[in-house]
Amino acid sequence: MVFSKKQLHFIIATLVVILPLFSFANPSVDSINDSKNSIPSNKTEHLESKEGKDIKSEIKEFIDHHLKDSYDFNIFGYKNEKGEQEHVGFSLPVMLWDNGLKVFSSSKFHHGEQTAEVDGNFYRVHHAKIYKVDKKNADVTLNAEHEPTNIKPLDFSITKNVFMIFVVALIMFFLFKGLAKSYTKNGGIASGVGRFFEPIVLYVRDEIAIPNIGEKHYKKYMSYLLTIFFFVWFLNIFGLTPFGINVTGNIAVTACLALITYLITTFTAKKDYWGHIFWMPGVPVPMKFILAPIELLGTFIKPFSLMIRLYANIVAGHIVLMSLIGLMFIFKNWIGSSLSFFLSFAISMIEILVALLQAYIFTMLSALYFGSAVEEHHHDEAHH
């Protein structure tokens, strides 16, 4: 059957219009369950599955679980026939330093509900942090401001974020190693999956590195710029999947990336760079004294803004997207749920653009800072 162009447009338009009828969040089934079990509960994270939750605190818990780190890799959870919560996923190892190295699997925590006993010490997870508790089956003691007073052992476990960093590193390694190898095998032309990334690598070199750093010195920084670009891009894209992987939305991760940029600018800077900071040429002498502390502060604030920009963009995007998806469950009619579905779809398209854009901005600003660090000394009329 061959349709003409106008008929095809009409068919597609009809399908798009009928689509809201199929966008179900199963409103009637959910409302029955909620009305039977719902007890208005306080905003706490340790809700047992037997108690009912009203939908708003459940959404808050869902958003929190997506944004925070966790000690096990929970792919999804469902309620089986007995009404208990079943989880599909695997536990990650927990490594603590508490007068000796203690390594154990996070399955001992039973998803944050029980106390783990290791070598006579007891540990408990509270708000995604591990605390040492005294007796078996005890909880952390909270002081007046609801902060725990137990000590925290030194924690360098493999959490979900660390695990995802390793996964992305391995993906990048095999992807680009395969791309580099395919050049030798095929006589100068790339082949395989890496072909898609060749123009992007060239773009980073020709549009980001060379204009900002200059022809003489850009090669030293290319490896770092490429690593940062693809690392941030892949991690942002992974954050948009429903598994709750939120690495760039963790301020420690972005702080480390910004710190590395700062260290590279500081330790590969030429004398002119420091000369320009402390003794800005071309301004009268009293201004030079005023500008020196401001410029020095500027060297810290520029990487700091890199950290905040990436963190805030990603976290804010995730919160908005999760809230809109949760809105789909709060509205229990056809129109409200379908409208919020389309809105969250549009916002997730924007989030995919933001993933690439934030990686590009981080890389470009890093290249800009490197460029100002290795800038050649040029004479202008103010110099004598």
Added chain:
Amino acid sequence: MEIPKIVGAGLVVIGAGIGIGRIGGSAMDAIARQPEATGKIQTAMLIAAALIEGIGFAALFAV
């Protein structure tokens, strides 16, 4: 959330919106004057928009 915090957050968003709107408008004018420079103008516009958004988000988090 208290009222001053909410008002502050709204002001920050207004500032960011005005800034990015002005950049978008100037970019439109520039593209209309010289359509062959569209690529460079778009790149510069996106960079400036991301910088302003960075400040906007940072202030929003502080609020």
